[in-house]
Amino acid sequence: MPCGGHRRWPHTSSTPPWGRTLLSTSGRSAAGRGRTAGGRPFTDSGQSSAIQPTDPMKGPPMLVNKRLLQMTAGHRGRLAGVTALLCATTASYWLQAWLLAQALAALVVLVKVPEEADHGISGPLVPYLAGVLACGLGRLVLQQFHSRLASSLGSRVRLHVRRSLAHRLLRPERLRDTSDRSGARRLALSEGVDGVDSYISQYIPHAFQLQIVVPALLLWIAWLNPLLALALALAVAIAVGAPKLWRKALAKRGQHHWDTYEALSADFLEALQGMRTLKILHAVPRTRARLNDRSHQLHRATVSTMRTSLVDTALADFGIQAGMLAAAALAAIAVTGQGALPGPETAAMTYFLLMLSSEVFRPVRDLARQWHAGYLGLSALGSIDAAGGAEHGKIPALPAEDHTVPPPNEPACVIDPPEALTLDHVSFRYSETDPWVLHEASAEIRRGGLTALAGVSGAGKSTLFDLLLGFLPSAENRIHMDGRPLRPSDVSVVSQRSYLFPGSIRENLRVVAPTATEADFRRALETAGLAEELQAWPDGLDTVLSEGGGSVSGGQLQRLAIARALLVDRPVLLLDEPTSALNTALAGRVLAGLRRESTRRIVLMIAHRPEALAAADTVLRLDDGQLFTTWQSEAATR
Numbered sequence: 032m033p034c035g036g037h038r039r040w041p042h043t044s045s046t047p048p049w050g051r052t053l054l055s056t057s058g059r060s061a062a063g064r065g066r067t068a069g070g071r072p073f074t075d076s077g078q079s080s081a082i083q084p085t086d087p088m089k090g091p092p093m094l095v096n097k098r099l100l101q102m103t104a105g106h107r108g109r110l111a112g113v114t115a116l117l118c119a120t121t122a123s124y125w126l127q128a129w130l131l132a133q134a135l136a137a138l139v140v141l142v143k144v145p146e147e148a149d150h151g152i153s154g155p156l157v158p159y160l161a162g163v164l165a166c167g168l169g170r171l172v173l174q175q176f177h178s179r180l181a182s183s184l185g186s187r188v189r190l191h192v193r194r195s196l197a198h199r200l201l202r203p204e205r206l207r208d209t210s211d212r213s214g215a216r217r218l219a220l221s222e223g224v225d226g227v228d229s230y231i232s233q234y235i236p237h238a239f240q241l242q243i244v245v246p247a248l249l250l251w252i253a254w255l256n257p258l259l260a261l262a263l264a265l266a267v268a269i270a271v272g273a274p275k276l277w278r279k280a281l282a283k284r285g286q287h288h289w290d291t292y293e294a295l296s297a298d299f300l301e302a303l304q305g306m307r308t309l310k311i312l313h314a315v316p317r318t319r320a321r322l323n324d325r326s327h328q329l330h331r332a333t334v335s336t337m338r339t340s341l342v343d344t345a346l347a348d349f350g351i352q353a354g355m356l357a358a359a360a361l362a363a364i365a366v367t368g369q370g371a372l373p374g375p376e377t378a379a380m381t382y383f384l385l386m387l388s389s390e391v392f393r394p395v396r397d398l399a400r401q402w403h404a405g406y407l408g409l410s411a412l413g414s415i416d417a418a419g420g421a422e423h424g425k426i427p428a429l430p431a432e433d434h435t436v437p438p439p440n441e442p443a444c445v446i447d448p449p450e451a452l453t454l455d456h457v458s459f460r461y462s463e464t465d466p467w468v469l470h471e472a473s474a475e476i477r478r479g480g481l482t483a484l485a486g487v488s489g490a491g492k493s494t495l496f497d498l499l500l501g502f503l504p505s506a507e508n509r510i511h512m513d514g515r516p517l518r519p520s521d522v523s524v525v526s527q528r529s530y531l532f533p534g535s536i537r538e539n540l541r542v543v544a545p546t547a548t549e550a551d552f553r554r555a556l557e558t559a560g561l562a563e564e565l566q567a568w569p570d571g572l573d574t575v576l577s578e579g580g581g582s583v584s585g586g587q588l589q590r591l592a593i594a595r596a597l598l599v600d601r602p603v604l605l606l607d608e609p610t611s612a613l614n615t616a617l618a619g620r621v622l623a624g625l626r627r628e629s630t631r632r633i634v635l636m637i638a639h640r641p642e643a644l645a646a647a648d649t650v651l652r653l654d655d656g657q658l659f660t661t662w663q664s665e666a667a668t669r
């Protein structure tokens with residue numbers, strides 16, 4: 032049977048990544064269990080150690096968070112472009128101020144000597160006003176370019192961080208890390224990354240702009256009026272510096288706010304996913320009360336953050352208002368020093384200086400506004416780090432994706448049939464202090480017959496699956512397929528917790544086999560013992576499933592998961608109790624299909640039920656860390 036699945040995701044299960052971690056109820060591995068070695072969380076290196084969230088306030092005392100700035104590596108051109116466009120937009124206000132001042136001077140001339148208007152002296156007024164209009168139009172164009180470039184910068188960074196985060200969360204050691212809460216990780220991936228986008232695409236360019244244009248403008252003003260420049264510099268220092276002192280408290284509150292939000296998000300997702308269980312156990316009211324409590328905590332954290340933020344805004348405003356007052360006072364002194372009505376030049380200069388003084392604070396006001404927009408990204412940084420999105424401030428490079436799609440006329444895929452899988456004295460234990468789960472276990476699993484893996488609960492069947500899947504480090508290359516080390520990409524798996532996505536059955540199958548034909552789907556469904564049943568459904572393959580496969584029975588879900596795994600082009604198929612949810616007749620049909628499939632690839636299933644064991648050609652019994660093989664010749668003749 033041709034099959035699809037052209038390595039769209041760098042993982043070993045037939046279930047797409049988001050189905051396993053982000054939407055899994057417990058963050059357990061696809062092969063099915065949950066503890067981490069030593070019960071502590073894993074780092075990305077696979078070592079057991081506590082994850083240290085980042086303190087967003089750590090780092091040099093600068094306007095921009097160093098860690099978030101490092102995330103722009105690779106997008107510096109865009110960042111420079113956004114900053115340059117912002118500076119140009121701000122400079123357009125200065126030009127406009129100068130033109131308005133000149134227009135005012137022309138107006139003063141007209142007021143003082145009205146008869147000049149009759150002689151056409153009002154001429155300069157019109158070009159100046161036209162210049163003001165041109166400034167406004169030019170600014171509109173600049174703003175358009177700015178917002179496009181900023182959103183392209185933000186979306187690139189967002190995409191990169193999100194992909195990097197997903198890639199790291201889907202590493203085997205993270206999939207086994209039960210300390211991860213799906214809701215918390217989901218929040219980091221969604222709102223957290225969006226916050227990073229705002230910080231990087233909006234706040235950082237505004238911070239750079241402030242550091243470029245304000246000194247330049249102050250120098251210009253100093254050239255015109257040194258005293259005014261000094262007063263303004265002092266006011267800017269207050270407006271920018273004072274809130275910075277307060278921001279330590281705000282960042283702390285922000286972190287608390289984020290933690291509360293994260294806890295609510297995780298609880299909410301878990302409550303939704305476990306709603307059926309909660310109903311059966313009559314635990315819905317208690318869960319509701321708990322969520323209510325979390326909501327109130329979030330409300331309190333939000334109000335407290337807003338209060339702190341108000342002080343922050345007040346401090347910035349104080350600096351701005353003080354600066355404007357000083358500018359107005361100095362202008363008034365300058366004007367009153369002139370006697371009665373000032374001359375055109377003095378009026379223009381006074382007006383110009385007042386407008387420039389106001390312009391000094393425009394970048395400060397903008398920055399304060401953007402700081403609040405990017406605040407979420409700053410608060411989420413710890414959570415993103417904990418999820419592994421940015422290591423030491425850098426977003427790790429992603430492995431190149433394989434987008435190869437076979438030409439349309441070629442079969443979607445043909446497996447090169449393997450001969451045998453060999454385990455050569457495989458030993459494994461979870462830690463130095465744990466007992467051996469496998470100890471010098473050896474076996475050969477051949478294609479051409481269905482192999483069952485049996486053993487009492489806790490014997491190590493799932494552990495062996497995890498070793499075959501590459502989820503656990505296999506000791507010294509002791510697992511081979513046809514003489515070469517087995518790779519995770521050789522294996523597909525049907526776990527006990529296969530996930531079906533909201534969408535049609537066809538879409539669920541296409542997820543792993545984008546190029547598979549209708550005939551491929553039919554064959555896979557036939558092998559999984561579902562084809563006949565599906566024919567009776569009015570919508571057949573177009574039947575829409577609800578999230579997690581809630582709209583189909585456990586047995587149907589199990590067989591759909593088997594069909595999906597059959598469509599993946601991998602020479603080894605592992606199944607964890609593939610008939611556990613089926614009645615005897617259906618189980619027989621599925622087992623017969625799997626036996627047929629075992630002529631094309633190596634099929635190994637964990638089996639407890641007597642009929643599953645009886646249907647197998649070979650039974651591998653796991654006992655006391657050793658594997659014992661029984662060939663069931665009678666099964667081969669069936």
Ligand SMILES: Nc1ncnc2c1ncn2[C@@H]1O[C@H](COP(=O)(O)OP(=O)(O)OP(=O)(O)O)[C@@H](O)[C@H]1O
Binds near residue numbers: 066461488492494
């Ligand atoms: N993450 C872990 N850390 C430490 N010990 C573990 C871990 N996972 C499993 N074990 C232990 O390893 C042994 C084998 O467990 P495993 O889940 O592989 O057994 P199993 O045969 O699949 O059991 P079952 O049939 O009940 O699923 C058990 O003693 C179990 O307690």
